[in-house]
Amino acid sequence: MWILDEFGLKALNNHARIALLDILEDRYGIGSTTITSQLPVDTWYNFIEEPTLADAIMYTLSASGQRIALTGKSLRTKKNY
Numbered sequence: 139m140w141i142l143d144e145f146g147l148k149a150l151n152n153h154a155r156i157a158l159l160d161i162l163e164d165r166y167g168i169g170s171t172t173i174t175s176q177l178p179v180d181t182w183y184n185f186i187e188e189p190t191l192a193d194a195i196m197y198t199l200s201a202s203g204q205r206i207a208l209t210g211k212s213l214r215t216k217k218n219y
Contacts, residue, residue: 139170146177146185155191162198179205 140161150158165171177185186192 139172140165142171142173145173145175146182150186152188155186155188155195159191159195159198162195166198167202173199 142158162171175182183192183196186195
């Protein structure tokens with residue numbers, strides 16, 4: 139399993155975009171990949187910024203992916219006991 143946590147926190151340069159595509163393609167059909175992000179999925183294409191790579195990345199993710207949208211309070215907030 140590969141986990142990409144907080145996708146979209148920092149801008150991607152061209153090297154990072156290509157590396158992300160390479161990793162996703164290498165793992166496709168072989169191992170699971172989990173991506174967490176506070177960016178709405180419908181903004182990821184524009185976030186990636188390079189249309190050809192964005193198409194390839196988004197297609198690879200959507201071809202066999204499952205999306206789970208979490209709602210509710212953050213579990214990181216401190217509980218008062």
